[in-house]
Amino acid sequence: DQQVKQNSPSLSVQEGRISILNCDYTNSMFDYFLWYKKYPAEGPTFLISISSIKDKNEDGRFTVFLNKSAKHLSLHIVPSQPGDSAVYFCAASSTDSWGKLQFGAGTQVVVTP
């Protein structure tokens, strides 16, 4: 049962423009959400996280928005750079089982010149 869903397998965006990645979840117990970036043959790299008590968190070019009522979160990357081309994973966990991240299937982002 996939509790974290990334419905867009791929996204192409021009350099300098905004990349918007979306993620939906079904488990209302999730209270901590994270985004990771992954290059082939490497482990995921932590980008940004958000607790369920917030609706927005910003770190440099990365902003995560959380809409609890819709069980939806999004990652905005502004401006997009060629080095941002990677697979992005959304992950979620709940306080009663911290240590166990549940991941979406990932979105492949390609930033074109």
Added chain:
Amino acid sequence: KAGVTQTPRYLIKTRGQQVTLSCSPISGHRSVSWYQQTPGQGLQFLFEYFSETQRNKGNFPGRFSGRQFSNSRSEMNVSTLELGDSALYLCASKPGLDTDTQYFGPGTRLTVL
């Protein structure tokens, strides 16, 4: 600070054999989680250890086991390997139980022939 290290990086085994993978967490991190990544199932949680105790376990058969040592280093073992165990095995660490931001190692690529 050095990141999470995993050894070996690549491994080839045959069906029926067993394998042990090793993970050294970031210095000072006491929690270690293991994940399996396959093209079909994505990133799936295996188990988590904190202070040498298994806290969480994913839905994997008993052939998959792990342990953690007093220095927080962790090993996972897979016995009676099957072709479907071919995957990238990722280890992640975090400081303790007050956060779920996990930092991943580069992974061990296991191929079962």
